[in-house]
Amino acid sequence: MKQEDIPVVLVNPHHVRKSKELDDNSPTKNDTKDARVIGKLVLDGRYTEPKLPEGVYAELRILMNQSDRLNKDLTRSKGRIHNWLDRYFPEHTRVFKNWEGKASLITLSCFPLPQDVVNAGEEHIAKEWKKEVQRSVGLKRAQLLVRTAKKSIGITAGVNAARIELAELLEHYAMLSRQIDELMKQVEEELTLVPGAQAMLTTPCVGVKTVAGLYAEIGDLTGYAHPQQIIRHAGLSLKENSSGQHKGETTIIKRGRSRLRAILYKTVLILVPKNAKFRALHQYLTTRRDNPLKKKQSLIALCGKLVRILFKLGQKQQDYDASKVLGPYRET
Incomplete structure (x- = not known):
């Protein structure tokens, strides 16, 4: 048309x-x-x-949609592996705090069940680990694993089918992890073609997923005259429900692109504890004398602040300058 x-x-x-x-x-x-x-x-x-996305922005939208689907599938895959461990080897996480580590995955692949661990013995297990992992695991960890396996309360029935089930789950997990890594490499390549994307990436705690997700949702920045348009597009505009002397609570409208709103909110959750300027701004908004905000209200306000910062960086293609975040009034 x-x-x-x-x-x-x-x-x-x-x-x-x-x-x-x-x-x-x-x-x-x-x-x-x-x-x-x-x-x-x-x-x-x-x-x-x-505003239908075109060119690199259409590519980013498709890639980020696929990334969301893959990450949801990966989360489900991890949940199924947790379920398997709870049934057959619940003590595994006592030995390996992170079951996604190399040594843990080798153990699950080669010695999935407690009886497999006991039959293999400490030296054989340590030898298998050393093929892929040179540090942090050795004979002591293998001895702990064997002792733990001997006292396991996991299910002992249907072990042959359990081995097949776990092998399929680990294969699916590895496939999804590989696909996500390959997809993100493609996203990084596409971002190099977007004007202003590299300037946005200079913002501390703002990574490829945030910038790519932002462009995937809003498209070309030249289509916006003001960052407030993007804030409305994300459904972060405020609404009030008041009548007469009754003054209702002010909330966000949540009409817009929910994925864009989620990207901004998740990024702010990382920025507040790790970025000194955003942490100071959050402290100011929640403790100021006039109209102090609740913590979540402050986070929503900081989402708008993040939009304004990224919009300016992307539009002017300038690197992040921490001295301009708070402004002279709040600096004092």
């Missing part, structure tokens, strides 16, 4: 639901009525012009 110079507009489904009763005062819903309501909303100018 765009190639034929036909204008494309989008009517918010929420507006259709809210306005469908204005003409007939009836909650009836059918295709004819919906078409009439949508047509009237278009005539009234109550529509938006969608």
